[in-house]
Amino acid sequence: MKRVVITGAGTINALGHSVDDTLEAMREGRCGIGKLEFRDVERLAIQIGGQVRGFEAEGRFNRQQMTLYDRFTQFTLFAAQEAISQSGIEFVGDDAARSGVVLGTAGGGVSTWDDNYRSVYEDGKNRVHPFVVPKLMNNAAASHVSMEYNLKGPSFTVSTACASSNHAMALAFDMVRRGMAPAMITGGAESMLCFGGVKAWEGLRVMSKDACRPFSANRNGMVQGEGAGIFVFEEYEHARARGAEILCEVVGQAMSSDAADIVMPSKQGAARAMSGALKDAGISGDSIGYINAHGTGTAANDKTECAAVADVFGPHADCLKISSTKSMHGHLIGGTGAVELLACIMAVRDGVLAPTIGYEEADPECALDVIPNEAQEVKVDYALSNAFAFGGLNAVLAVRRV
Amino acid sequence: MNIKDRVIRIIAEQAVLEPSDVTPDSTLEDLGIDSLGLVESIFAIEEEFDINVPFNANEPSQSDFDISNVASIISGVEALIAQQK
Numbered sequence: 001m002k003r004v005v006i007t008g009a010g011t012i013n014a015l016g017h018s019v020d021d022t023l024e025a026m027r028e029g030r031c032g033i034g035k036l037e038f039r040d041v042e043r044l045a046i047q048i049g050g051q052v053r054g055f056e057a058e059g060r061f062n063r064q065q066m067t068l069y070d071r072f073t074q075f076t077l078f079a080a081q082e083a084i085s086q087s088g089i090e091f092v093g094d095d096a097a098r099s100g101v102v103l104g105t106a107g108g109g110v111s112t113w114d115d116n117y118r119s120v121y122e123d124g125k126n127r128v129h130p131f132v133v134p135k136l137m138n139n140a141a142a143s144h145v146s147m148e149y150n151l152k153g154p155s156f157t158v159s160t161a162c163a164s165s166n167h168a169m170a171l172a173f174d175m176v177r178r179g180m181a182p183a184m185i186t187g188g189a190e191s192m193l194c195f196g197g198v199k200a201w202e203g204l205r206v207m208s209k210d211a212c213r214p215f216s217a218n219r220n221g222m223v224q225g226e227g228a229g230i231f232v233f234e235e236y237e238h239a240r241a242r243g244a245e246i247l248c249e250v251v252g253q254a255m256s257s258d259a260a261d262i263v264m265p266s267k268q269g270a271a272r273a274m275s276g277a278l279k280d281a282g283i284s285g286d287s288i289g290y291i292n293a294h295g296t297g298t299a300a301n302d303k304t305e306c307a308a309v310a311d312v313f314g315p316h317a318d319c320l321k322i323s324s325t326k327s328m329h330g331h332l333i334g335g336t337g338a339v340e341l342l343a344c345i346m347a348v349r350d351g352v353l354a355p356t357i358g359y360e361e362a363d364p365e366c367a368l369d370v371i372p373n374e375a376q377e378v379k380v381d382y383a384l385s386n387a388f389a390f391g392g393l394n395a396v397l398a399v400r401r402v
Numbered sequence: 403m404n405i406k407d408r409v410i411r412i413i414a415e416q417a418v419l420e421p422s423d424v425t426p427d428s429t430l431e432d433l434g435i436d437s438l439g440l441v442e443s444i445f446a447i448e449e450e451f452d453i454n455v456p457f458n459a460n461e462p463s464q465s466d467f468d469i470s471n472v473a474s475i476i477s478g479v480e481a482l483i484a485q486q487k
Binding site: 045203204205206207208209219220221262263264298299300 | 437438441444445454457458459460461464
């Protein structure tokens with residue numbers, strides 16, 4: 001098996017339009033959640049979210065591109081540019097032929113569906129733009145990245161709700177590890193903050209009207225976010241040969257399915273994913289210093305996740321640190337694991353642990369060190385990033401300081 | 403049909419029972435209605451009476467809408483209709 005390292009990272013989310021801005025916001029415990037702004041928002045019961053601000057497609061993309069890029073594709077391309085330029089990798093020859101793009105998204109072009117349904121149902125139009133299908137398809141973002149950067153190897157999109165990005169990155173990691181590709185572009189994106197996107201979530205009655213407070217006894221639900229996180233996963237020797245800067249090493253992954261309930265989380269499923277990732281990485285639980293939790297801020301997820309951590313880590317659960325950065329950037333659904341991997345990179349590379357903000361009241365069912373409200377400086381060798389999706393599909397990644 | 407019978411019909415349908423099997427003192431748990439069934443029942447009640455029911459699945463006990471048994475749901479619906487109509 002080959003070693004796999006991350007040589008580039010890019011993002012756009014409610015906390016910032018770059019990795020540096022996002023990590024600075026996480027260090028400072030800033031909240032990117034605010035009042036939603038889009039058409040018909042007044043008809044929603046839930047009016048807050050982690051919306052990306054100051055990002056206008058006009059001027060950034062030309063007219064032809066705009067007709068093809070849904071907002072989730074725009075986010076992806078923007079973040080991919082940061083990641084690939086940081087990495088310095090160029091895809092030519094054999095590298096181009098074997099490298100590809102594996103991305104996660106739950107909804108794909110949700111706002112394109114929304115705009116066009118509105119046009120035919122509400123406005124009574126009988127004609128839509130010819131590119132509606134290539135704009136809204138879930139693989140649109142992966143395809144545009146492959147076209148932009150000459151990636152001619154295996155490319156596809158994974159859709160596993162809130163675990164999409166982690167499943168995508170787990171697969172990309174495996175493809176590089178097995179020698180199938182010298183490098184893979186991976187991560188994910190989501191853009192559901194439009195009337196139809198939020199209305200659908202509202203129906204489930206698990207959303208908070210005021211704030212995302214993971215692990216806090218008074219938590220009352222999740223808050224949606226939007227954006228993208230994109231990474232260059234590269235084979236270690238390949239990265240070394242070209243003198244690339246290494247952000248961290250990816251050392252393990254595991255995926256599990258609860259096979260139980262379509263929305264309720266399972267402690268066993270979550271525990272199997274975490275212990276599987278440790279086993280895959282060949283490390284013991286005691287070496288994990290930080291976990292970026294799934295931590296949605298719902299009653300069910302947070303207590304189930306904490307119980308699973310206690311089961312997997314035993315007494316070490318009281319020593320490790322765990323936080324949910326969704327309290328700051330919101331829940332990016334299919335893109336969330338990608339943005340959250342940034343917090344794991346910051347943990348192992350910089351020794352800075354992002355906080356769980358909005359933490360107000362201890363919950364005996366979430367009795368772990370959740371890094372309440374303020375970042376901590378702790379040297380961490382290994383970190384885990386958890387994602388547990390609706391449908392009971394779980395994926396966990398393990399990373400290591402280099 | 404009065405409000406009580408309409409609420410019972412909705413709950414019975416969710417529980418896959420005859421309305422006669424749903425009594426005012428039955429709890430949703432007695433009737434085998436889980437959290438998903440509860441959210442669906444509330445949706446059906448909102449549609450039936452054209453009201454908004456304040457309910458967050460994360461804090462069912464703190465919602466203004468009392469779901470402790472069928473009778474409390476019926477009186478909750480009656481109160482909401484009176485408020486919102």
